[in-house]
Amino acid sequence: MSVIASSPAPRFQLILIKPSHYDDDGYVIRWWRGMIPSNSLAALYGIAADCAAREVLGAGVAIDIAVIDETNTRVDTRALLARLREQNGFGLVALVGVQSNQYPRALDIARPFREAGVPVAMGGFHVSGCLAMLDGEAVGLAACREMGVSIFAGEAEGRLDQVIRDAAANQLAPVYNFMKDLPGLDSAPTPFLPKRYVEHTLGLSSSFDAGRGCPYQCSFCTIINVQGRKSRFRSADDVEQLVRTNWAQGISKFFITDDNFARNREWEAILDRLIALRAEGIPIGLMIQVDTLCHKIPRFVEKSKQAGVTRVFIGLENVNPDNLVNAKKRQNKITEYRRMLLAWKAQGIITLAGYILGFPADTPDSIRRDIAIIQRELPLDVIEFFCLTPLPGSEDHQTLWRDGVEMDPDLNIYDVEHVCTAHPKMSKGEWEAIYREAWSLYYTPAHMRTLLRRAVATGVPVGSLVKILVSFATTVRLENVHPLQGGVLRLKHPSERRPEMAREGALAFWPRFAWETVRKHASLAAAIVRLVAAAVVITRAKGSTGYMDQALMPVGEDGDETLDLFTQTIGGRASLARAKVAARPAA
Numbered sequence: 001m002s003v004i005a006s007s008p009a010p011r012f013q014l015i016l017i018k019p020s021h022y023d024d025d026g027y028v029i030r031w032w033r034g035m036i037p038s039n040s041l042a043a044l045y046g047i048a049a050d051c052a053a054r055e056v057l058g059a060g061v062a063i064d065i066a067v068i069d070e071t072n073t074r075v076d077t078r079a080l081l082a083r084l085r086e087q088n089g090f091g092l093v094a095l096v097g098v099q100s101n102q103y104p105r106a107l108d109i110a111r112p113f114r115e116a117g118v119p120v121a122m123g124g125f126h127v128s129g130c131l132a133m134l135d136g137e138a139v140g141l142a143a144c145r146e147m148g149v150s151i152f153a154g155e156a157e158g159r160l161d162q163v164i165r166d167a168a169a170n171q172l173a174p175v176y177n178f179m180k181d182l183p184g185l186d187s188a189p190t191p192f193l194p195k196r197y198v199e200h201t202l203g204l205s206s207s208f209d210a211g212r213g214c215p216y217q218c219s220f221c222t223i224i225n226v227q228g229r230k231s232r233f234r235s236a237d238d239v240e241q242l243v244r245t246n247w248a249q250g251i252s253k254f255f256i257t258d259d260n261f262a263r264n265r266e267w268e269a270i271l272d273r274l275i276a277l278r279a280e281g282i283p284i285g286l287m288i289q290v291d292t293l294c295h296k297i298p299r300f301v302e303k304s305k306q307a308g309v310t311r312v313f314i315g316l317e318n319v320n321p322d323n324l325v326n327a328k329k330r331q332n333k334i335t336e337y338r339r340m341l342l343a344w345k346a347q348g349i350i351t352l353a354g355y356i357l358g359f360p361a362d363t364p365d366s367i368r369r370d371i372a373i374i375q376r377e378l379p380l381d382v383i384e385f386f387c388l389t390p391l392p393g394s395e396d397h398q399t400l401w402r403d404g405v406e407m408d409p410d411l412n413i414y415d416v417e418h419v420c421t422a423h424p425k426m427s428k429g430e431w432e433a434i435y436r437e438a439w440s441l442y443y444t445p446a447h448m449r450t451l452l453r454r455a456v457a458t459g460v461p462v463g464s465l466v467k468i469l470v471s472f473a474t475t476v477r478l479e480n481v482h483p484l485q486g487g488v489l490r491l492k493h494p495s496e497r498r499p500e501m502a503r504e505g506a507l508a509f510w511p512r513f514a515w516e517t518v519r520k521h522a523s524l525a526a527a528i529v530r531l532v533a534a535a536v537v538i539t540r541a542k543g544s545t546g547y548m549d550q551a552l553m554p555v556g557e558d559g560d561e562t563l564d565l566f567t568q569t570i571g572g573r574a575s576l577a578r579a580k581v582a583a584r585p586a587a
C-alpha cells in the first residue's frame with residue numbers, strides 16, 4: 001500500500017481489491033505467495049496510474065492507489081476504513097476482475113465499506129457476462145443494487161476517469177454499461193504492477209494482455225461474449241514500452257493472458273519486437289495461450305520460441321470429437337493434436353492443456369479410457385482438468401437460464417472445479433468423483449517418469465517441468481483447490497469464514513490449522529524429493545536423450561490410423577476419415 005503523505009487537501013484513495021473466493025470449508029483462499037499475478041489488477045493499476053498522472057480530479061488533487069490481491073494479501077477492512085476516514089471518506093473501493101465464483105466474496109468485502117458510506121464499484125467477468133447475456137437482474141446482480149455497489153460492465157480503458165470523478169462527487173451511477181462499446185487497445189495504458197506487489201507471487205513474473213477477443217464460438221466460453229470475437233490488440237510499441245518499464249524494476253518474465261494469442265492479429269509484430277528486445281539482452285521469458293491449430297500458422301511456433309516462450313497453454317478440452325462438436329469447438333481437430341504438440345516439443349517448449357470433464361458423451365469409464373489414451377499417444381506434458389460449468393456470460397449458461405434448467409444457486413462454486421448442473425449420464429456424485437480421480441489417474445509416479453524421459457529426449461527443461469509437475473500432481477489432493485488457484489503456504493484466519501457459516505473458536509481453529517499445515521508440507525516435501533530423485537536418475541541414465549515412445553513418434557504417413565485416439569470412438573473414426581479425404585490430392 002502506498003504511504004499517505006499528510007496534506008491539508010484530501011487525497012483521493014483508490015483502493016483496488018481483487019477478491020478471492022471461499023473454499024469448501026468456507027475460508028477465503030489465500031496464500032503466503034500466490035502462483036500467478038492477477039492481470040486484471042495490473043490492467044486496472046495501469047489505467048488508474050494514468051488517471052492519477054493526468055490529474056483527472058483537477059490540478060493538484062492527488063490520487064493514491066492501493067493494490068490488494070486477496071489471494072496473497074489479507075483485506076484489512078479496519079485499516080482501510082481508517083485510511084479513508086483520514087481523507088474524509090474521499091475515495092473509491094474498486095472490486096476488480098470479479099469472476100462469478102468471487103462474486104459472493106466481493107459482496108462480503110463491499111458490505112462494511114458501504115455501511116460506512118464509502119463508494120464501491122465492481123467490474124469483471126461476472127457483471128459483464130451477466131449484462132451481456134442475461135436480463136440485467138440475473139444472476140445475483142440485485143444484491144449490488146440493494147447494497148449500493150455500482151456495477152461496471154465493459155472495459156475500463158478510457159472510462160475510469162468518469163468513474164473516479166463520480167466517486168469523488170459521491171455520485172456513482174448504479175450501472176455503467178459499456179458492453180456495446182469495447183475500446184481499442186492501441187495506445188491504451190498498459191498493464192503494470194509495481195514490484196512490491198508482484199513480489200507476493202512466486203517467480204517474480206508479471207502479466208499483460210497483448211490483445212482481447214477470439215474468433216471462435218465455443219458454447220461454454222464467456223470470453224467471446226464479454227470481450228467480443230474481433231481481435232483487438234496492443235501495438236508492438238506499447239508491448240516494448242511495458243517490457244522496458246518492467247525490466248527497469250527487474251521483471252522480465254510475463255504471462256501473456258490473451259486467451260488465444262495465435263489469433264491476435266498483431267502476433268508477429270509483437271513477437272518480432274520481443275525477439276529484438278531479447279537480442280538487446282533483456283532475458284524475456286513468456287507463457288502464452290493458444291488454440292490447437294496454431295502450428296499451422298507459418299512461423300508462429302518458431303518465433304514464439306525465439307521470443308522467449310517457455311510454456312504454452314493449449315485449449316485441448318477433449319479428445320472425443322462428439323464432445324467437441326457438441327461444444328461448438330469444431331476448430332479442434334483431434335487429427336492435428338499430435339502434429340501440434342510435436343511442433344512445440346521440437347522447440348523444447350513445455351505444453352500444458354486444459355481438459356474439460358462432463359461433456360454429454362462423457363462417463364466415468366470413457367474419461368478413464370481417454371486419459372489413458374492421452375498418456376500413451378499424445379506428447380503432452382501437463383494437463384489440467386476442469387468440470388464443464390455453465391459460467392454466467394456463456395451461451396451454455398444463457399440456454400439453461402432461458403429454459404429454466406436448475407443450476408446451483410451458490411455462485412461461489414462456479415470455479416470450474418465443482419459440479420453446478422445435471423449431466424445426462426453421470427450423477428453429481430459420479431461427476432465429482434471422476435474429477436478428483438482424473439488428477440490421480442494422470443499424475444501417477446509412472447507417468448510422471450515418462451514425462452521426464454520425454455522431456456530429456458526433446459530438450460524440454462527438466463527442472464521447470466519438475467516444478468510444474470509438483471504443483472499439478474499435489475494441489476488438488478493436498479489443498480482441495482485447482483492448481484491455478486494454488487500457492488505456497490495456505491493462510492487462513494477465523495474471521496475470514498463465509499458469513500453463512502458458523503465462526504469457529506480459536507481453540508478449535510488454530511491447532512487444527514497448525515496440524516494440517518505440517519501434514520500437508522510433509523507430504524509435499526516427500527513428493528518433491530521423489531520427483532527430483534526421478535529427474536536426476538532419468539537425466540543421467542545412459543541413452544536418455546534417445547528415448548522414444550508412441551507419443552513421441554513422428555506422425556506417420558497414414559495419419560496414425562491405428563491409434564486408439566481414432567479407433568475408440570465413432571467420432572474419432574469419422575475425424576480420421578475426414579482428414580484422409582482432405583489430405584487426398586485433388587483429381
Ligand code: B12
Nearest residue numbers: 038039040043094096097099100123124152155156257484
Ligand atoms: C489470466 C487469467 C487468469 C490468471 C490470472 C487471474 C486474473 N484475473 O488475471 C489465473 C491463471 C490465475 C486465473 C485463474 C482463474 N481463473 Co482465470 N482468467 C484469466 C483470463 C484468461 C485473462 C484475465 C485478464 O487478464 N483479462 C483482461 C482484463 C483486463 O480483463 P478483466 O479482468 O475483465 O478487466 C477489465 C474489465 O472487466 C474492467 N474491470 C474489471 N474490474 C473492474 C473494476 C472496476 C471498478 C472498473 C471500473 C472496471 C473493471 O476493466 C478491466 C480492463 O479493461 C480470463 C479470460 C479473459 N479473457 O479475461 C480468465 C477468467 C477470468 N478466469 C476464469 C476462471 C474461472 C478462473 C479460475 C476460477 C479457474 C480455476 N478454477 O482455477 C481461477 C481463479 C483464480 C483467481 N484467483 O482469479 C473465468 C471466469 C469466468 C466467470 N464468469 O467467472 C475466465 C473469464 C475464463 C473463462 N473460463 O471463462 N485466471
Ligand code: SF4
Nearest residue numbers: 214216217218221259
Ligand atoms: S477458443 Fe478459447 S477463447 Fe476462443 S471461443 Fe473457444 S474457449 Fe473461448
